[in-house]
Amino acid sequence: PPATAEVRARFTPGDEARRSPGALVRTDAQAAGPLGTGGYRIGFSHLSRHGVGEHAAAEQNVLNAQLVQLLDPRTQLRFVLNAADTPEAQNPGSLPADSARLHPEMAWPNNVRTGSGESARQVQGGVTLERTGASTNAQIIAWGAQRSLENPIPVAFIELERTAGGARAELDGTRGRFAWAAGVEAELQRDTRLEWTNDAGERGSERA
Numbered sequence: 001p002p003a004t005a006e007v008r009a010r011f012t013p014g015d016e017a018r019r020s021p022g023a024l025v026r027t028d029a030q031a032a033g034p035l036g037t038g039g040y041r042i043g044f045s046h047l048s049r050h051g052v053g054e055h056a057a058a059e060q061n062v063l064n065a066q067l068v069q070l071l072d073p074r075t076q077l078r079f080v081l082n083a084a085d086t087p088e089a090q091n092p093g094s095l096p097a098d099s100a101r102l103h104p105e106m107a108w109p110n111n112v113r114t115g116s117g118e119s120a121r122q123v124q125g126g127v128t129l130e131r132t133g134a135s136t137n138a139q140i141i142a143w144g145a146q147r148s149l150e151n152p153i154p155v156a157f158i159e160l161e162r163t164a165g166g167a168r169a170e171l172d173g174t175r176g177r178f179a180w181a182a183g184v185e186a187e188l189q190r191d192t193r194l195e196w197t198n199d200a201g202e203r204g205s206e207r208a
Contacts, residue, residue, distance in 0.1 A: 001039025001068060007031045014049075023050045038068035038076075055092045055107035055116075061085045078128045090117040091153075114154045115201020122147040136173035142166070150203075157196040157203045164189040 007030070014024030025048045032041040043064045050057050063083040070076055093108030093116065110116075126143030144165035151158040166187035173180060197204030 001032050001034065001041045001066070003034060003039075005031075005033030024048070035067070035069075037070040040068070041066045051090070051092070053092055053105040053107055055090045055112045058089045059087050060089075074132045076128075076130045078130070079125070080128075081123075081125045083123045084121070086118070086120045088117065088119060090115075110154045113200065114198045115152045116154055118149060118151040120147065120149045133173070135175065136171065139168075139170045141168045152198050152201050155198065156208045157198045159194045159196070159203070161192040162189065 009029045010027070012024075012026040012028075014026075025046075027046045028043070029045075030041070030043040033039060041064075043062075045060075045062045047058070047060045049059075061084070063081070065079075065081040067079040068076060069078075091111055093111035095104075095106065095108060099106060122145065124143065124145035126141060129140045131138045142165075145163070147160070147162040147164075149158070149160040149162075151160070164187070166185065168183065168185040170181065170183035172182075195208040197206045197208055199205070
């Protein structure tokens with residue numbers, strides 16, 4: 001984070017889809033500055049687009065945040081948070097060569113009929129403790145993440161729930177002409193994946 005507070009913002013409209021201005025819209029904002037014995041940095045972005053063809057719309061929102069605090073001149077504590085929300089990401093599919101030449105804006109009809117695409121949300125956070133010594137450095141890290149996904153495809157409607165996390169500890173240093181490092185790490189991930197029939201882009205009543 002910077003020594004003095006700063007705020008930035010940017011707005012980008014576009015005509016990507018060759019329709020009206022605003023078919024592509026992106027907004028970025030960032031704030032950063034000192035806080036306590038350290039500082040912070042927060043960023044947010046929003047993207048919305050309709051795509052150059054049919055069934056190619058997408059929207060995404062992303063948040064990134066970081067907080068750093070000095071516990072003493074040699075010890076630093078850092079928190080990180082990342083979040084992403086993609087409520088819509090349509091998949092127009094691929095086209096045969098003749099269709100791509102004659103109608104490059106079209107989507108594969110079966111993808112449109114089945115609402116192919118995805119919707120996803122993810123949150124991940126972590127904390128890091130670092131200590132720098134005269135000849136030895138230490139680092140301890142812990143993190144966790146949660147993700148959910150809905151993915152209609154022409155042959156099924158897929159749902160995924162993922163939970164993950166881990167911890168790591170490291171030591172490294174120097175002794176004379178030698179450098180050394182040691183560490184231990186543990187991670188855990190659990191996925192629950194369900195597959196249903198695709199009912200015009202919605203979850204059907206039968207498990208596939």
